[in-house]
Amino acid sequence: MARVRSPGVRAQAGAARWLLTPALLLFAVFAVVPVVMTVALGFTRYEVLTPPSWVGVANYTDITGEATFLASIWHTFYYTLGTVPVTLGLALLLAVALNAQLRGIVFFRALYYTPVVTSVVAASMIWMWLYNPQFGLLNFFLSKLGIGPQQWLSSPQQAMPCLIIMTIWKELGYAMVIYLAGLQGIPGMLYEAAEMDGAGWWASLRKVTLPMLRPVTLFLLVTSVISSFQVFDAIYVMTKGGPVGATTTVVHQIYENGFRFLKMGRASAMAVVLFVMILAISLANLRVFRRDLEELY
Amino acid sequence: MSKVWRTSVAVMVLLLAGAACVLPGCRGRARGEQRLAFWSSLMGSKEMARQALIADFEKAQPNVKVEHQGFFDIEEQNKKLLVAMAGGTPPDLASNHLYFTARYAAADQLHPLDDWMRRDGIKAEQFEPSLFKGCVYQGKTYALPVFAAPWVLYYNRELFKKAGLDPDRPPTTWQELRDYAKRMTIWKGSSIEQAGLDVPYQVEDTMSDTFLTLLYQAGGEFLAPDGKRVAFDGPEGVEALQFMVDLMQKDRVCQIGFGQGLDQTPQAPFNAGKMAMSMMGPWGIINVSKYSPNLPYAVAALPVHKGAASVGDVFVVFIPRAAKNKGAAWEFIRFFLATPNLTKFTKACYQIPAALEAQKDAFYAQDAEMQVFIGATKTARLMPAIPQQGEIIAALQQECQQAIYGKKSPQQALKDAAAVANAALAK
Numbered sequence: 001m002a003r004v005r006s007p008g009v010r011a012q013a014g015a016a017r018w019l020l021t022p023a024l025l026l027f028a029v030f031a032v033v034p035v036v037m038t039v040a041l042g043f044t045r046y047e048v049l050t051p052p053s054w055v056g057v058a059n060y061t062d063i064t065g066e067a068t069f070l071a072s073i074w075h076t077f078y079y080t081l082g083t084v085p086v087t088l089g090l091a092l093l094l095a096v097a098l099n100a101q102l103r104g105i106v107f108f109r110a111l112y113y114t115p116v117v118t119s120v121v122a123a124s125m126i127w128m129w130l131y132n133p134q135f136g137l138l139n140f141f142l143s144k145l146g147i148g149p150q151q152w153l154s155s156p157q158q159a160m161p162c163l164i165i166m167t168i169w170k171e172l173g174y175a176m177v178i179y180l181a182g183l184q185g186i187p188g189m190l191y192e193a194a195e196m197d198g199a200g201w202w203a204s205l206r207k208v209t210l211p212m213l214r215p216v217t218l219f220l221l222v223t224s225v226i227s228s229f230q231v232f233d234a235i236y237v238m239t240k241g242g243p244v245g246a247t248t249t250v251v252h253q254i255y256e257n258g259f260r261f262l263k264m265g266r267a268s269a270m271a272v273v274l275f276v277m278i279l280a281i282s283l284a285n286l287r288v289f290r291r292d293l294e295e296l297y
Numbered sequence: 298m299s300k301v302w303r304t305s306v307a308v309m310v311l312l313l314a315g316a317a318c319v320l321p322g323c324r325g326r327a328r329g330e331q332r333l334a335f336w337s338s339l340m341g342s343k344e345m346a347r348q349a350l351i352a353d354f355e356k357a358q359p360n361v362k363v364e365h366q367g368f369f370d371i372e373e374q375n376k377k378l379l380v381a382m383a384g385g386t387p388p389d390l391a392s393n394h395l396y397f398t399a400r401y402a403a404a405d406q407l408h409p410l411d412d413w414m415r416r417d418g419i420k421a422e423q424f425e426p427s428l429f430k431g432c433v434y435q436g437k438t439y440a441l442p443v444f445a446a447p448w449v450l451y452y453n454r455e456l457f458k459k460a461g462l463d464p465d466r467p468p469t470t471w472q473e474l475r476d477y478a479k480r481m482t483i484w485k486g487s488s489i490e491q492a493g494l495d496v497p498y499q500v501e502d503t504m505s506d507t508f509l510t511l512l513y514q515a516g517g518e519f520l521a522p523d524g525k526r527v528a529f530d531g532p533e534g535v536e537a538l539q540f541m542v543d544l545m546q547k548d549r550v551c552q553i554g555f556g557q558g559l560d561q562t563p564q565a566p567f568n569a570g571k572m573a574m575s576m577m578g579p580w581g582i583i584n585v586s587k588y589s590p591n592l593p594y595a596v597a598a599l600p601v602h603k604g605a606a607s608v609g610d611v612f613v614v615f616i617p618r619a620a621k622n623k624g625a626a627w628e629f630i631r632f633f634l635a636t637p638n639l640t641k642f643t644k645a646c647y648q649i650p651a652a653l654e655a656q657k658d659a660f661y662a663q664d665a666e667m668q669v670f671i672g673a674t675k676t677a678r679l680m681p682a683i684p685q686q687g688e689i690i691a692a693l694q695q696e697c698q699q700a701i702y703g704k705k706s707p708q709q710a711l712k713d714a715a716a717v718a719n720a721a722l723a724k
Contacts, residue, residue, distance in 0.1 A: 011299045019305050048383050049404035133488070133554040135564065148487050154498070154554030156702065242500050243553075244702050245695065259376060261688045 041268035048262045059269035076249045080228045082164035091175030099183045113173035124237035127166045156246040182216035218289040250274045331361045333625045334388035340367045342583045346645035382406045387617035390626035395611045399682035402434040408616040409437040428611045428651045431682035440613035442651035446578035447609035447673035454593045456573040467597035474600045478550040481573035493550035495575035500694045506608045511537035513606030513678045530715035538707035563588040596669045609677030685721040692717035
């Protein structure tokens with residue numbers, strides 16, 4: 001089918017190409033080129049002060065045999081499994097609750113969203129104080145309940161759950177807002193029909209709300225998993241990967257190898273491994289939810 | 298061409314032209330004025346002293362303008378310096394801890410100072426030998442030591458008296474250190490209220506510095522004589538780490554998590570009078586005077602085991618090879634190291650000058666506290682100046698933490714650290 005375009009439209013298309021060029025150039029230089037370079041550097045030994053030298057797959061065989069890196073992959077999964085389901089579940093319940101058209105409800109929505117806009121570093125420092133074994137509020141409240149003081153961030157077992165709780169607190173608002181938007185898009189007559197069929201609050205949640213929100217859940221699942229696989233700031237500020245390496249994650253290992261030990265080749269290989277992991281999980285998610293993808297079109 | 302096309306091109310050209318005009322190179326400069334780019338980590342307690350030094354230098358050399366860039370984080374400065382060196386745009390002069398320079402020197406990124414030293418009569422003998430050793434790499438002098446921060450034992454006189462100990466008789470052996478610490482420790486239920494001694498438990502420099510101090514006191518060495526392997530995993534190292542682990546796990550003179558995150562606040566255990574003894578450098582004086590000026594503390598030489606040893610960090614100045622204004626950089630170094638300027642600087646920030654002449658100043662020679670630090674300088678062992686230092690120390694800190702937490706035996710922890718270190722040395 002021939003594409004018929006008027007001269008005016010063709011001229012605008014030409015102008016559009018020129019106007020897009022600066023943005024595309026920026027994108028290419030700051031996004032595409034670094035990614036390609038990272039993949040290439042993963043096959044080299046590069047320590048900043050000396051030029052890179054080709055080593056083939058040596059970096060990959062090296063890191064896949066290293067206990068610390070393998071542990072960091074496990075910790076990343078642990079962190080994701082701990083934060084994503086709880087965040088999405090709680091956010092959905094909150095969104096349903098705050099969907100009510102009461103006066104002043106906007107205040108509560110803003111309240112839950114506020115942690116999202118705070119700086120991760122600032123929030124981490126406040127939470128470090130909450131978790132402080134001697135002076136922290138958490139141990140203070142526990143002592144009132146008769147429970148002895150906990151080590152929190154100094155304990156290898158408790159450190160990761162502490163980070164998970166902080167992340168849930170921080171990210172809840174964002175998922176809640178997205179779910180709220182999704183809830184607005186559910187036609188009211190579906191709920192009326194359900195009510196007429198005798199469905200209670202819980203049944204209408206399961207049979208109407210959740211299925212209608214599947215596209216939103218897909219979006220939040222994919223983006224939450226991607227971002228939680230990349231966790232770094234909170235760990236760097238609060239635990240530095242400790243204690244005894246209990247909270248180091250893949251991005252933290254990339255930082256340590258790349259910027260502390262200047263082993264850029266090794267760090268690049270780790271980055272590629274992370275990329276492959278995230279890609280695989282995202283594709284799996286999209287496959288599970290493929291019916292919803294078709295609906296979006 | 299269409300109107301849309303023309304206007305958008307015009308806007309883009311204007312924006313690019315505007316950006317080009319704001320570029321740094323377009324700034325004007327006075328005729329005949331030299332510019333000295335100086336990067337340092339002389340911040341915090343040393344900031345005012347450094348500002349006075351630069352002001353004095355500019356007065357003495359009116360045609361040199363010093364452009365100083367300060368870094369609070371020494372690692373940050375190290376990284377930026379590496380990137381600048383790799384890109385060929387380093388500063389003219391830099392100052393940081395000595396152990397970074399070995400890496401720069403090994404990559405041939407530093408300008409040797411021997412010729413200038415010969416010309417202007419600056420000799421190695423002018424400096425404390427223990428502090429000058431690391432400045433020489435493969436026969437050439439790449440850095441000059443300015444001041445040092447050796448470790449001594451800080452202790453709380455009041456807590457000594459409360460425990461029935463004589464505050465004028467601090468511990469002098471490992472056994473005494475242990476006994477005193479046990480006597481001054483108070484537990485309340487499952488958490489410690491007063492720690493007898495500061496035992497490190499975090500992955501940070503205090504961990505490796507404490508281990509190395511004890512290693513040297515036990516007669517051990519960091520590197521084997523051939524420099525191809527480490528020696529800290531030998532019996533002396535195990536003895537040192539076992540001592541630390543016993544203090545934490547068996548004698549329980551400190552608790553994991555005690556004082557976490559409270560550094561540089563009045564609630565830090567030593568500042569708050571909740572810790573009887575702590576091994577630190579001269580910054581302890583500044584911390585205490587800032588956060589708890591009424592603390593009844595004193596300093597003493599570190600206890601002795603098979604030999605006396607302290608650890609110390611020495612601050613050096615060095616000139617990158619690709620620096621544009623090396624002449625002015627050397628003039629600044631000469632000025633800094635001149636005795637009156639050096640003493641003025643180190644007195645202002647309570648550091649110990651590396652030059653022997655400066656140490657003779659009344660401030661140091663007639664002050665009992667300062668004399669303890671000068672004594673510690675003489676037995677100070679510096680971090681080994683090898684390019685792999687960062688990686689080896691990081692592994693050592695991780696493994697020592699494993700032992701302190703009771704996850705690994707000291708033998709196993711040091712064996713694992715040595716494995717990483719030897720692999721790094723082999724490359």
